Amino acid sequence: MAETENLISVYIMGKRYEVPASLTIMKAMEYAGYTLVRGVGCRGGFCGACATVYRIRDDARLHFGLACQTMVQPDMYLGQIPFFPTQRAAYDLSQLSTAPATMWKLYPEILRCLGCGTCTKSCPQDIDVKGYMAQLMRGDIAGAADRSFDCIMCGLCAARCPAEESQYNYAILARRLYGRYLAPRSQHLADRLAEIDHGDFKDAIQQLRAADKESLKKQYAERDIEPE
Amino acid sequence: MQYPPEILASLKKVEATRSARIGQSFRRLTPDERQDVLRRFHPDFIQTAFQELRVGPNKGGKTLHELAAVLEARPRLSASDVDLSNPAAECDVLVVGGGGAGASAALLAQEAGARVILITKLRFGDANTMMAQGGIQAADKANDSPARHYLDVLGGGGFANDPDLVEALVMDAPGVIAWLEQLGCMFDKDPDGTMRTIHGGGTSRKRMHAARDYSGAEIMRTLRDEVRARPDISVIEFSPALELVLDESGRAAGVVARNMETEACSYIRARAVVLATGGSGRLHYQGFPTTNHYGATGDGLVLAYRAGVPLTFIDTMQYHPTGAAYPEQLLGQLVTEKVRGLGAQVCNAEGEQFVFPLETRDVESAAFIRECKERNLGVVTPSGQPCVWLDSPLIDVLHGPGTIARGLPAMVRQYKRFDIDMTKEPILVYPTLHYQNGGVVIKPDASTAVPGLYAAGEVSGGVHGRNRLMGNSLLDIIVFGRRAGRAAGDYFKTVTLGQPTLAHLEAWNKTLDDAGVDGHLSPTLLPDYTRHI
Secondary structure, eight states: OOTTSOEEEEEETTEEEEEETTSBHHHHHHHTTOOOSSSOSSSSSSSOTTEEEEEETTOOOOEEEETTTOBOOTTEEEEEOOOOOOOOOOOOGGGOOOSTHHHHHHOGGGGGOOOOOHHHHHOTTOOOHHHHHHHHHHTOHHHHHHHTTTOOOOOHHHHHOTTOOOHHHHHHHHHHHIIIIISOOOHHHHHHHHHHHTTTTHHHHHHHHHSOHHHHHHHHHHOOOOOO | OOOOHHHHHHHHHHHHHHHHHTTOOOOOOOHHHHHHHHHHHOGGGOGGGEEEOOSSTTTTOEEEHHHHHHHTSEESOOGGGSOTTSOSEEEEEEEEOOSHHHHHHHHHHHHTTOOEEEEOSSSTTOSHHHHOOSOEEOOOSTTOOHHHHHHHHHHHTTTOSOHHHHHHHHHHHHHHHHHHHHHTOOOOBOTTSOBOEEOOTTOSSOOEEOSTTOHHHHHHHHHHHHHHTOTTEEEEOSOOEEEEEEETTSOEEEEEEEOTTTOOEEEEEEEEEEEOOOOOGGGOGGGOOBOSOTTOSOHHHHHHHHTTOOEESTTOEEEEEEEEOSSGGGTTOBOOTHHHHTTOEEEOTTSOBOSOTTSOHHHHHHHHHHHHHTSOOSEEOTTSOEEEEEETTHHHHHHOTTHHHHHOHHHHHHHHTTTOOTTTSOEEEEEEEEEEOOEEEOOTTOBOSSTTEEEOGGGEESTTTTSOOTTHHHHHHHHHHHHHHHHHHHHGGGOOOOOEEOHHHHHHHHHHHHHTOOOOEEOOOSOOOSOOO
16 A cells, blocks of 8 residues: 555544555554454455444434445544344244244244335345335235345344344245245256256266376367356 | 546547447457467566465465465464463354355255354455356256356366366256255246346356346345354454364364454354455455455465465466456456456557456456556556556447346446446446455365365355356355365264363474574454555
């Protein structure tokens, strides 16, 4: 990082640091000298470890983001949410059904949702959390599974919810119910498993295993490739 | 953040050639041409980046300086730091690592009747699994077969792969897809249930199964939820293994774990141990940026090596051809191979194709480097980063508007955060350190040279030979995670442990003394990114 770069002031948990304006919040914290243990994970926007809340001076709004994906701004007041407690129901997926009541029985608090939309506003993935909560209240498991699909379970929705919901835990249950029970079955997969059980590919694999390297190279170079 | 003017001029050339490029795929390289570009441009062939190991099971073998430094280092732990007569916890099978391989191992070990503890350095699920976007291979279509998959894996790996492991990988693959589905993973499907599968680099059939471009995240969060649902599995987060513990007859007997926050060390006693600690991209071999998660520091390799377990293929790393090169904030982050799988072409600064987009990753990366370094036809960003174009808008041209948004939501979101619309503008890419091709030597049941010690996933080596194909890592972690869990779940029932010891660490220190090696401390645990003034 060039030392001549434009430095700006940010406030990490209330303490002021001068950091380059080109950095993400995560890299700015490291630039300031923090060795991160909590609030850091994949560093690529997939794991939800680095949920961050911030305000900008003279701006009344509260902002949300992932520290690894959000740039610093002048006079940013940063606080990370390293851990936030939520409810996770005990269940055995193999014993559940996709009746609408499945969700309500495991998580009766779903029906307490106020529909205020604070969750949607706080989601760094731009997921319509309020929308999938409404679907869950209606028992639309497939709809909620689809709408919540991009959830990285960072917990900002739950942290902000005035109705004390644990939205992302409901969403993963909806997706698992969909994947196991509602998604259309793949006949070709079932067929292939039966063939493997029947021992259909053993000979072909054995022939390849018995072939010398030159023969393998030749077969590889000459193999037909499925068109795009 | 828009592209700066000097880059925009080149972008216009890519747009100008786009319609003429439709249906005009660059030809595949011949075997000789592949070898030539690898030898001259792939980072694995830069001799000065490697050294001979002076101690340990791979003594005399070659590896990268950065890996040698941690393998030849001193233990952080000394025997006086922990009281082995007083374990903090006990279990039948201890899984070290909270990614896809570790979670799979925990589930299968529990099903075999084991009381399981899973420990992980950061949070459960903080792993490269979570970041895998493109998909998982399995030969489950009528025009495909495990034998075809086998040949593709071998060809991609330079015919150096361990055939026993490859057979296990390809034969288990369809069953793995079915298992994941039964746990609730949502794979991309047509309404009639047919899996939507595409090509990856080096595949002869379209066998890449995906869950949009959150494939790894979908698998990881599902496995994690299932682990949490089972009362016989305890998860301890922020507690990496600092060393293995062996009993007096040399069998695995647990680990010493360190609390990342209090730094307290404690002994977790177990009759079998599964190492599922992942890769080592955060060692930044040859100074490359990496796609890997924060904890990928190769700790499992270090622990196993000290305990006498040989490693294999540690002279080859995978550089993913399409790491983000611009904007600077995304440098090194993964642009999934699925972008090319869906039809995006690769272009130089003149808007011309110069390589078939789906060569194997090693060849594709080497071709990018050649285009920039030898032919001088790369784009250079304001920070001086060489790169080439990935013509993402072509996907919507080929398959209809909305294809990118539906199939690559994570990528679109990633770029949108920096005001680049990849559905309309091409993106800039350059190879980034992605994967540790080699690792701990294992057998098909994931067992290692130490009785009771199993290894699965990226920490292990052999199945991918010298280069892994896209979609075979998500497959590898589940196939061998399950095998490790099952084998450890059988093994523990046969074992009565003797006295736990750390004698192998004393022996290791003596080996270093005798060889005159004065290393740093390892395992690394976390990379150091703080600014040093």
